[in-house]
Amino acid sequence: xxxxxxxxxxxxxxxxxxxxxxxxxxxxxxxxxxxxxxxxxxxxxxxxxxxxxxxxxxxxxxxxxxxxxxxxxxxxxxxxxxxxxxxxxxxxxxxxxxxxxxxxxxxxxxxxxxxxxxxxxxxxxxxxxxxxxxxxxxxxxxxxxxxxxxxxxxxxxxxxxxxxxxxxxxxxxxxxxxxxxxxxxxxxxxxxxxxxxxxxxxxxxxxxxxxxxxxxxxxxxxxxxxxxxxxxxxxxxxxxxxxxxxxxxx
Amino acid sequence: xxxxxxxxxxxxxxxxxxxxxxxxxxxxxxxxxxxxxxxxxxxxxxxxxxxxxxxxxxxxxxxxxxxxxxxxxxxxxxxxxxxxxxxxxxxxxxxxxxxxxxxxxxxxxxxxxxxxxxxxxxxxxxxxxxxxxxxxxxxxxxxxxxxxxxxxxxxxxxxxxxxxxxxxxxxxxxxxxxxxxxxxxxxxxxxxxxxxxxxxxxxxxxxxxxxxxxxxxxxxxxxxxxxxxxxxxxxxxxxxxxxxxxxxxxxxxxxxxxxxxxxxxxxxxxxxxxxxxxxxxxxxxxxxxxxxxxxxxxxxxxxxxxxxxxxxxxxx
Numbered sequence: 001x002x003x004x005x006x007x008x009x010x011x012x013x014x015x016x017x018x019x020x021x022x023x024x025x026x027x028x029x030x031x032x033x034x035x036x037x038x039x040x041x042x043x044x045x046x047x048x049x050x051x052x053x054x055x056x057x058x059x060x061x062x063x064x065x066x067x068x069x070x071x072x073x074x075x076x077x078x079x080x081x082x083x084x085x086x087x088x089x090x091x092x093x094x095x096x097x098x099x100x101x102x103x104x105x106x107x108x109x110x111x112x113x114x115x116x117x118x119x120x121x122x123x124x125x126x127x128x129x130x131x132x133x134x135x136x137x138x139x140x141x142x143x144x145x146x147x148x149x150x151x152x153x154x155x156x157x158x159x160x161x162x163x164x165x166x167x168x169x170x171x172x173x174x175x176x177x178x179x180x181x182x183x184x185x186x187x188x189x190x191x192x193x194x195x196x197x198x199x200x201x202x203x204x205x206x207x208x209x210x211x212x213x214x215x216x217x218x219x220x221x222x223x224x225x226x227x228x229x230x231x232x233x234x235x236x237x238x239x240x241x242x243x244x245x246x247x248x249x250x
Numbered sequence: 251x252x253x254x255x256x257x258x259x260x261x262x263x264x265x266x267x268x269x270x271x272x273x274x275x276x277x278x279x280x281x282x283x284x285x286x287x288x289x290x291x292x293x294x295x296x297x298x299x300x301x302x303x304x305x306x307x308x309x310x311x312x313x314x315x316x317x318x319x320x321x322x323x324x325x326x327x328x329x330x331x332x333x334x335x336x337x338x339x340x341x342x343x344x345x346x347x348x349x350x351x352x353x354x355x356x357x358x359x360x361x362x363x364x365x366x367x368x369x370x371x372x373x374x375x376x377x378x379x380x381x382x383x384x385x386x387x388x389x390x391x392x393x394x395x396x397x398x399x400x401x402x403x404x405x406x407x408x409x410x411x412x413x414x415x416x417x418x419x420x421x422x423x424x425x426x427x428x429x430x431x432x433x434x435x436x437x438x439x440x441x442x443x444x445x446x447x448x449x450x451x452x453x454x455x456x457x458x459x460x461x462x463x464x465x466x467x468x469x470x471x472x473x474x475x476x477x478x479x480x481x482x483x484x485x486x487x488x489x490x491x492x493x494x495x496x497x498x499x500x501x502x503x504x505x506x507x508x509x510x511x512x513x514x515x516x517x518x519x520x521x522x523x524x525x526x527x528x529x530x531x532x533x534x535x536x537x538x539x540x541x542x543x544x545x546x547x548x549x550x551x552x553x554x555x556x557x558x559x560x561x562x563x564x565x566x
Contacts, residue, residue, distance in 0.1 A: 042419040044389035088417075142293045168417060169445045171292035171460070172556050176506055183490045198446075199420050203509040204489075222510060233509065235420060242421040 005069030008033045008160045008191035009054060014063035016049050023049040025214030026063065031207075033159070036182060036192045038202050040234075041211030042242040047195055048164075050211070054193070055162055056080040068159045081109065084153040084161030084190075088168045091149035094138035098129060101137055102152060109156035116155075123151045143174030150181055160191040167198060179204055199235035208234065210241050217241050258283045258408055258439040259304065263313035266299050273299040275462035276313070281441060281455075286434045288453035289443040290551065296462040297443040298338055301412045304441070305335040318407055331359065334406030336397050338413040338443075344386025348377055348396055351385050352403060359404030370399045372432055391422025398429065408439040415444055427452045447552035458555050465558040470551055477549035477557060480523045483511040484530070486539040495537045499530065506556065513553060514544075 009031035016024040024046045031037045041047045052058040054067055056076035065072045067079050092101045099120065106116035124130040127147055137145060146166055153161050163182075167175045179201065186192050186206075194205065202208050203222050210218040218225050218241060222234055231237045259281035266274040274296045281287045289297045302308040304317055306326040315322045320329045342351045352374070356363050367374070373395050380388065385396060394414050401409060411430075415423040427449065434440055442453070450456045450470045458465035458473065466473055486492045489510070496505045496512055503515045516526045527544045534542040 042389075042421055043391050043417075045419075165417070169293035171559065172447060172552050173506075173559065174292075179507065180493075187490070197417065197419055197423075200509040204507060238420050239424065242419065 005066065006033070007031060007066075008035075009037075009065070009067055009193065011050075011054070011065040012063055014050070014053065014065050015061050016046075016053060016058065017061045022214050024053070024060070027211070027214075027216045029209055029216055029219055031160075031191060031193060033191055034186060034189050035206040036186050036194065036204070038205030038208035039193060039195050039211070040202055040208055040238065045211040045242070046214040047211055051162060051164060051193075051195070054079075055083060055085055082156070082158055084156070084158040086149050086153040086161065086163050086166055088165040092137045092145060092152065095136065097134050097136055098124070098140070098148060099133040101148075102155065105152050105155055111156060119155055123155070127151060141174075143170050143178070146170060146174075146178060147181060150178070154185060154190065158190070160193060161185070163192065163194040165195055165197065167196065167201065175201075199233065199238060202234040202238075210238060212241050256283050257281070257316075258285065258318060259287075259441065260316045261300075261304075261313070262315065264300070264303065264310050264315055265312040266296075266303060266308065266310050268299075272462050274303070274310070277462075277464055278313075279457060279464065279467050281439065283439050284434070284437055286430060286440045286442070286452070286454050288450055288456040289441070289459050290445075290447060290450050290456050290555070291443075291459035292445050294461065295459040297459055298412055300459075301335070301410050301441075301443065305333050305410050306330060307335075331404070332407045334401040334404070334409040336401040336409070336411045336414055338416065340393055340397065342385045342393070342397055342400060344384060346385060347382050348385055348388070349381040351396060352399055355400040356403045361404045363403060366403050366405055369405055369436070370402050373399050373402075373429055389422075390418045391425065394418055394422070394426055395429070398426075402433075406438075408441065409433070411440065411442040413443050413445065415446060415449065423449070447550070447555060450551040456551070458551075458558065460555075460559045465555065473554050474549050474551050477554045479515055479519050480526060481547050481549045481553060482514045482516075482523075482527055482530070482544050483508070483547045484514050484534070484542065484544050485511040486534070486542040488539070492534070492539055492542070495534060495539065496530075499533050501526075501529070504557070506553075508550075508552075513547065 007030045012028050013026045014024060015026050027050065039047060053060050053072055054065060056072060056079035059073060067083060070078050072079065096104065102120045103116055124133055150166065167178050170178065182192050196202065207221050209216045218237065225237055229237050257280050262278050264274050264277045277300065291297055299308065303310050304315060304322055306322050306329050309323055317329055318332055322329065346354065352363055377392065377395055380392065388396065415426055430440055453470060455467065455469050456473065457467045484496060493505065493507060493512060496502060496514060501517050503517045506513045523546050531542060531544050
C-alpha cells in the first residue's frame, strides 16, 4: 500500500455488471494528482456506476482500481472516509445552520474540536460567509449553498474530491465563481474529479473522458481531443460520440 | 376579460410571495398563439412559481393572467382540459410501465392513446422499444420523452414545460428540442423554461428571468445584440493564470471564462475596438503571455444575462 501514490485514480479494465447488463465495461484510465478531471457521458452511459465504485460505495465485478493509492475492493472503508464528495442533489442539511453543518461533517470525519474551529473560521473567512455562520442553510441562495457544500467536502483536506454535477441550475456568474474555487483547490494540490452537463465547463478541465455505453471512447486534454476528432468544441465531440446510443440505455 | 385570438398568454403585474421571498415580482408579458417561448434563468428565478400560476395550480397574490383567453384564477376547470403541463420534477408513476403511464394519463382526461396517436407518434415511436419497461428504470432523456407524451395525450392547445432538459445530457437535450420544433410546426403554443442559456436560441422569443424579475423579453438574437459594447475573446495556453492576469488589467470591466476562452470587456467603451485589443495584447505580453490571441466576438445570450443580472445574490 503506497501512501503517496503517483496517480490519484488508477483504473484498469474496471467492469461492473448488473445481471446481464454491463454498466461499466473494461474502462482503463488514470487521474493525475492535482489535475481537474472532467468525467463526461450521456445519461445512462455508466458514469454514476463508475463514480460509486471509485468512492467505495459499490464493488466492481472485475478489473482493478486504486483511489489515492487504496484498493476499491479491500480498502473501500478507508476510501469512503478519506475522499471528498459533493453531489448536486444532497450535500448539506438545510435545517441546520452553516456552522452546525460544518461541525457535523467535521465530526463525521473525526476532526478534533480545535481543528474544526480553526478550519471553520478560515473557510467562512475565505468564502465571505463569516456573518452567516448562524444562518440556516435553506436561507442561503443556491449558489452559496453549492460553494459552501464544496468547502465542506474539503473540510478534512482530502487528496481527491468527487463533484457530481455541482453547478446544475446555478446562475451563470455563480457557476463561474464555483469553477474558480475548483481551480484554487487544484492549485493547492487537491485532485478534482467532476461531472457536468455544461459542455463549456468541459473545456475548463485539464483532461476529460467521455463515456459511451459503459466504455471510455475519448480521453485527453480538451485541445488534444478537438484536434484528434477534428471538431471545434467539446459539445460537438460529445454529440458525435454519444448520438448512436443516446438515451437508449436504462 | 377580452383577449385577442392571437394572444395565448397574457400576464399583467403578477406577484407571488412565499414568506419573505418574492418569487414572482410584478411580471407582465404576452405570448402569441403558436409561439415557442422560453423563460431562461437559474434556479430560484421564479420560473416554476410562474408556471404553476399559469396552469392553475397556484393563486397569485396580485395581478392577472389569462391563458387561452381564460382567467387562471376563475376558469380553472375549463383551462385544465386545454392545457398540457410537464412539471420540472419527474412526476410519472415509476412502478408503471411506459405504456401504462401513457394510458393512465389519457384516461384521466377521457382520451384514448389510439385517438391521439398522430400527435404523439414522433415521440412515442422512440419509446416504443421500451414500452414494457418501468418508467422508473428509464434514462433521463427517455423519462423526459415519456413525460412529454403524457402531457400531450389529451391534445392540449398550449403546452407548459418546466425545465424539461435539466439534468439531461447534451445530446438528449438537443433531441428534445428537435421534438419541440416539430410540435411547434403543428401549431401548438409552447412555453418552456430552462436554466441552460445555450437553449435560448431554440426559442422564437425568450424572457430572461432572475430573482422573480424579468431582465428582458425579445428574440434571442436581439437580446444577444443588445449587449451593446465591444466584446473580445482572449486565449492563451495557460488559462487560469491568464484569467487572473486579465482581471488585474486596470482597464478591465468584465472578465469571464467561456469554454476554452475568456470574454473581456474594457472600461473605455468609446475607444476603437482595435485599440482596446492592441493595448490588452501589449499588457498580457508584458505579463508573460507571448502566445495570447485576442479577437472581437459576437456576444451571446449568456453575456447579456450576466451584464443585466448585476451582482449575484449575496449570502443572507
